[in-house]
Amino acid sequence: MALNFALISFLLPLAGSLIVTMLAQNSRIAGRIATLFTGSAMISSILLAFQSWIIPVYAQWPWFQTGGSQWSVGMLINTTSVLMGVLVLLISFCVHLYSISYMKDERMQVSYYARLGLFTGSMTGIVFSSSLVQLFLFWELVSFSSFLLIGYWSENPRVVRAATSAFFMNQIGDLLMLSGIVLIGIDKGTLDLPELGGQGTIAVSAGLLLLAGIMAKSAQIPFLTWLTNAMEGPTPVSALIHAATMVAAGIYFIIRIHTLLPSEVLQIAALIGSITGLAGGLGALASFDLKRILAFSTISQLGFMLLGGTAGTPGAAMLHLYTHAIFKALLFLTAGVIIHQTNEQDIRKIGQIKSPLLTIPLLMGAASMIGLPLTAGFISKETIIESLHSGWPLWSAQAVTLLTTVYTTRLIYFLLAKSSSQPTHSGRPDAFMMMPVAVLAAGCLWIIVSWSPVDFSGSLMRSLDQIHNFEPGMMTYVTLALIISSASAAFFWFRRQSTVPGVNGEEDNFGLDVLYRNLGSWPLMRLSLVAEWTDQRLINPAIHFIAYIQVAWALFTGWIDKWVVDGTITLITEIIIVSGDSLRMFTRGKIQSYILWAFLMLVIFIIWIIA
């Protein structure tokens, strides 16, 4: 039964995508059909959650086999994957609903919903995959559908560049991960997660290769630029893929294979997570573009999760993944409404937002992101911090928390509180857009995690890995004090600023894009030109040279044939002809010459006789 629910929630979005492509000629219907399919998938995943919240289900089927090795596909349903599945489908459903209104004037809606369905199905595929090769399959399909969705407005060159660079960067990580998976398969003889779990940790090299894939997918340093550039895509897509689900896949994956990774890999991952957390926070603090701020914030939060999942407890990271997905999707969808109404993304130009329909969700999302009490974000963030015990992971987590507080305060202050010269906005968004926003705003409350707002081991999350070990402690109060003091300090500091503080250069990620172009694409292009030159100027001429030698040899033998072999023959014939000609002179039938020759012979004869 549980299996069927899982299969249904995986197949329905894909089926919806196919049906939309085949049947829906009418754009208006396309959105509704796709939403229906995703909604049903969501319901199925919720039913699945009731079925197998506590009792894991595992099933596998052979996929292909050769040379004694066999690779299988399957479903590994446990608390983590059920939670992730519900999350993915819930947010996807919200985004579908939201898109009906947000995208209603677009020309190619059919392909938009087809792409969205493909993405949702592939993402659900990652969630339930039970073997690494199957996971890789969906992992790549997610990259591909993300490419399609970022590049939806394909006529805009910036969009196109963003889409292809996102795909390519993901491909770098994916291929490193592929070789890692292959090495694990050879080493362990299996790629099924339950079986691998019983075989101890994997080799460090393979673990690092897997980590590379995780880093690319979750936009960790140095891969982070693709995510901020991906903000060129439609905003609902940013909310679904580049905040809540696809980028979280890396974190989800590391949580799932946590026990397989050797401690060296976990330490490196924690280090990368904390650096990314800080870098993303600084990026968010420096940017002006509303969506880019949110994107940098996502990068920072993902780094935080990676840190928490590797240096702390995977369960805590999963919890934060869950709450982050909801509040970040909320922030993106609200930002989408603002952008939709004002046609402006720069927080310096948007002006003050007054409508409570927008301010309340923004405040809810921000509160959850900062981690104020009574929010879901509070519980998950404090759980991560509690699980970090001590040492540099704890301090870098605190630093990320500080940065998060400051940039969130900046964003909220300049959007809501700062009265500006720009006109204020109070337009009413329609129901399709507000429904998901309302649902997600409600999801920022503590209640989605636990019955009590201060109980980390809350009833809902009890079965998440190792969470029940944690409760509010000393560090919680320290962090809370840090958050509140830095938020108020930031608030008062921003109030004294006449303009929005920040740093220019967000369009090319503060120089990183140029750096990568010079280090990556440019050498590759040079190398390809060298290869072309080798082909055209070395190998081909060498072939031609051989051909010319043959031709020259042929000409030489031809010359020999003509002048030496033929020449000898010709010489002999010439000699014969000349001698024949000269002999013929004696017999030309001229009586005078006969007399002459007879007379000469006579003379010679007489001289001979006399001599």
Next chain:
Amino acid sequence: MGLLSLLILVPVATALVILALPQSRPTFFRLFSLVAVSIQLMILGAGWFRYNPNQTGMQLTEHYPWIEVVLRQGERVHADYLLAVDGMSAPLIALSVVVMFITVVASFKIVNKTKSYFVLLMLLDAAVIGAFSALDLLLFFLFFEFMLLPLYFLVGIWGGPRREYAAVKFFLYTFFGSILILIGIIVIHISFRSPGVADLIHTFNILELQDQSNIIVGSFLDSARAYSWGPLTARMWVFILLFIGFAIKLPSVPFHTWLPDAHVEAPTPVSVVLAALVLKVGAYGIIRFTLPIFPGEAAASSTVLGLFAVISIIYGALNAMASKDFKRLIAYSSVSHMGFVLLGVASFNETGLSGAVFQLVSHGILTTLLFLLAGVLYDRTSDRTISNYSGLSIKMPKYGSIVLVTSMASLGLPAFSGFIAEWLVLTGAFDQTHLPDYVPQWMGFAATFGLLLGAAYFIWTYQRMFLGAFGTTLTTAKDELTDLYSREMVMLVPLVVMTLLLGIFPQTLLQYINTFASAWFNQVSPYLN
């Protein structure tokens, strides 16, 4: 008459019938060819029912004595008409039949000298299938050589602007390879004898040649005698001759430069046959004869084979990236993808070999798609320069989607056949169980880097040609750029479905390959070390 003979005879008979028809009825030539390939499809279906994928060894065998020359008392030269298929040749023959069907449909666009075109195409059809089904070395060589002749004319007469150069280059290059192979065949022939008979019978039978105990004591190839010419043994020399001969056909860098010229200049259907089928004969030759006859030599040089493979993968990909012509890009991508075949073979294990054979079929489908897609554009504008187009997917959405899907399948996106092949080849290459470090680990990583390059050039080309605002620098072409016609859809969509099905249900093909791969491996494994 057996199914395989029938498969070869149908196109030959069709060629004869077309020859007898009057020049003025081009529709008849098309129709007859279409009928011929349809009959072949039906024969294929019949063969599919009769063939048992789980049975090791040759099936659908047809065996008749062909040539017998008595050299002296008790010593004879013997050649057979021996056709049979196993788990490698059966999928390749199926691929040939399908690709030839699509080629004939694609050839409907050919308008001048249709009669001779279809005659040559039918002869080519017969030669390709003959080469894949012949198990007598002499018979194989006959078919192998016979492919050259129609191809030379098909490229040289119906090709693009530089067709004569390309045709001559192709012919001389591959003919040179054939000579090396011929020398090898002669040495092999005089060194082997048929088992179980008192008389000394020099055999061409490949099944007998694959058994090292059939080597005549004291002959060139007798490893106990270690006959050497210069620095290498005679066995090694002959192995090198055969390898280079087939590597030209494969093609492996640095023996590849005939390929871009021939593929670019050939008309679309002929490019398809060249890339999808003719290249496969090179790989087939390596897997079928070269390695089983010289297992020790091949294993000893597997590092070198791997090096050839990796260089082909990366060098081909880099050249594809630098190509300005869409079709040239596809041609170089073939060089890169065939490198994976060689890598799978060089890794000397069942997984790698299965991957190599899977890649043969997968690449056959994908390259057919790619060349047909390049042909679609060329049919409309007579121009394939990548930089002359942008935003094509706006004007030609169906075309754009199929190009995107095909590019993704070619760069190895999972759920398409290419991924399974790459997966198996990489698993084979990274697996050090049988021959530790003969194919060192860095080669696996280098091949992975080649995959990244593949992603780069496919996605970059798609970006330049199909994304962005619609535009073309060709002044007259704007209105010519119409979306796919139904005839084109009929050719393209089944191929897309095929690569998708093989990617999702790879076992349908692997069940054929597996029996072959394990038999092959059992044969060569005693000689590894």
